[in-house]
Amino acid sequence: MDLSALLLSRLQFAFTISFHIIFPAFTIGLAAWLACLEGLSLGTGRPVYRRLFDFWLRIFGIAFGLGVVSGIVMAFQFGTNWSELSRRTGPIQGGLLAYESFTAFAVEASFFGVLMFGRNRVPKWLYFFSTVMVALGTSMSSFWILVNNSWMQWPVGYEMDATGVFNPTDWMAIIFSPVVWVRFPHMMLAAYVTSAFCVSATGAWYLLRGICRAEARMMLRMGLGLAAVLVPAQLFIGHLTGDYVHDKQPAKFAAIEARWHNEQPAAEVLIAWPDPDNERNLYSISVPYLGSLIGSMSLSSMEVGLTTFPVSLRPPVQIPFFAFRIMVGCGLLMLGLAWLGTMLQILGSLERQRWLLWAIFLSFPLGFIATLTGWFTAEVGRQPWTVYGQLLTADAATPFLTSSQVATSLVLFGMVYALIFLAGTVYIYRLLKQGIVPLPALADSDTNPKRPMAIPGDSPGAPPSPVPVAEA
């Protein structure tokens, strides 16, 4: 395979998976939020929970549909562009991904059906049970993905045979790998925080516009309150994730820190412009001792620098370095917003602070940005390996792909994804903008179990009508 085909394949994988992760990152948290709302509605009988549930269910449906559509592509991409990877790791990765697709389709899809059209057909407890199962299904789905990815970060429980195939010898070691159990909570919290901020931002938007006040307050209270607890938890789990990188992937850790040479005690580079050609940092601002403290919880430890590794085995530095800092920056910003917002809400003065409402409204992309940059850090930092320490990315690709083939597919994926992303976002935006309107009782045939995107409602091309009445 020529080098540009390899680079294009990497770009294509990065593009399609980044596009895909946006939707699960949103729906995992939304599913839990819906289960929570339905539980509260059952427990308290207050109609505001039910109105919120019905409203967010429609948005959940669209995001879920786009996630499914973009996920199908992922099921094929391992074979089309990474045939050597799939031939050699199929006995492990194939099994894990089979579990993922079976859980995704068997658990999520079936209970999703009850969610979308079963309100009037099944008993209340079963409906609530279904919302819990959908939330559980999305979590299980991401669990298998994280087991798979963590195995690529830190391969365990296998034996390599003479043809280079990774044969599983210990599934328990693969599933209960310590790496899985910090990265899976890290991803779950990321998803919950992302959704919490989307919900709070919607609440802030409505308060700024002076509509749906009761629901908006509820969204702000629940969203910010949850974030105020979860963001600090996420920072802690993130630190544990950093520990595994420090111990198991020293080259990635050094790239994230832009540490070129071994240091004892090590300084922490806060911000700089890494210059890989000359193996140094330009315009660097750093804090002495902090590097050792973060890396090893000591003031005197020796921390490994990139020059310890041969050039061919070093990851790119700039992407992990900046992506990591953007992720942490978003996290700190969210922490500040969540704590300040919750505090003012307890004091009862949040609604008078319009600047803060604006800040919360505009914060809706923060969770998505943090999730994406976190994944960039993890995946680019793993380079040049696909299976860490065992299989180089250059050896994982389909050997005979030409750059013209991959360029064609990349351009076409780019165009089609742009089109459906635009249409989907416009539709979600219109639903959100319209606010929470009382819905007429909808006939069952308006939605059905296997069609997540067929949500009754206005056409994106039409001006929003105050009451979307079924014509039948």
Added chain:
Amino acid sequence: MVEFWTCTLGLSLLLYVLLDGFDLGVGMLFPFAPSETARRHMLGAIAPVWDGNETWLVISATVLFGAFPLVYSVLLSAFYLPLLVMLLALILRGVAFEFRYKAVRMRRVWDAGFVAGSYAASFVQGMTMGALVQEIPIRAGLYTGGSFGWYSPFALICGGGLCLGYAMLGAGWITYKTEEDVRAFGYRILPWLLAGVLAVLAITFVYALRLDLRVIHRWTERPVLLIFPAIGVVACGGMILAVRRRSDLTPFLMGAAIFCAAFATLAISFVPYMIPFSVTIAEAVAPHSSLSFMFWGAGLFALPLTLAYTLVVYVAFKGKVSGPAEYHQGA
């Protein structure tokens, strides 16, 4: 274990061909519908089930990845461009389906995507089958055919043939699910589609004889295979009778029987090969530890659950599509 996963793969592929086959077929017949109401009824006839049908494609792909990684890696990379077309076609078709009723000015665009996607996906699947029958060049477990190694006139004919076949299944589904002018439309085109399918089958058979394809020798070696073409002939007769007698569900069932016969013929003539005639099942299969890991959870619980769920959806949505308001009342 090997047998279990081979059968599971065969079953999920067959289910995919039969189920997505009829809804792709309805998509291909869509532009020829007599009216907008007819179009709505046609969509209404497949709306509840189409994306459930497509899950069998994903399940086939992941079972192939987990249980037969060698075949997964060889086939998917060899058919790079055709698969790209198929995936994009399925995406456009899927979203078009839903966005059609949400759009006002864009409806024609989404309709075009729906129809073109249906044709492209069906054609690519048929072409892939044709290329496999004719054999793709593989040396030492690596595909060596280059970007267009799958291309041949024979494969193109097979692509066209599968379009006709799926359209026939689709027409059968229309007669089962609709009434009045749409149903009449289905009955009108069914004989033509059946004739087209038989003509393409005859052409491919003669062509295969001339090319002296290895698959033909299989039939002389294994005369028991002749049972399946015989079943196919009986099913064709059944379909003609059903069209005459206006028996609504039978044409679809007969079409499905023809597909099952063709599927079984090919599958049995390939055994023990998975990629004819270069990679065998025994060569391709994943180690026992992978197969049993998948079996105790996915195979034993998730697979039957998915099958049961598919059945429940079909039972829940049985009967005719009726009235213009069946699909999307708000539209």
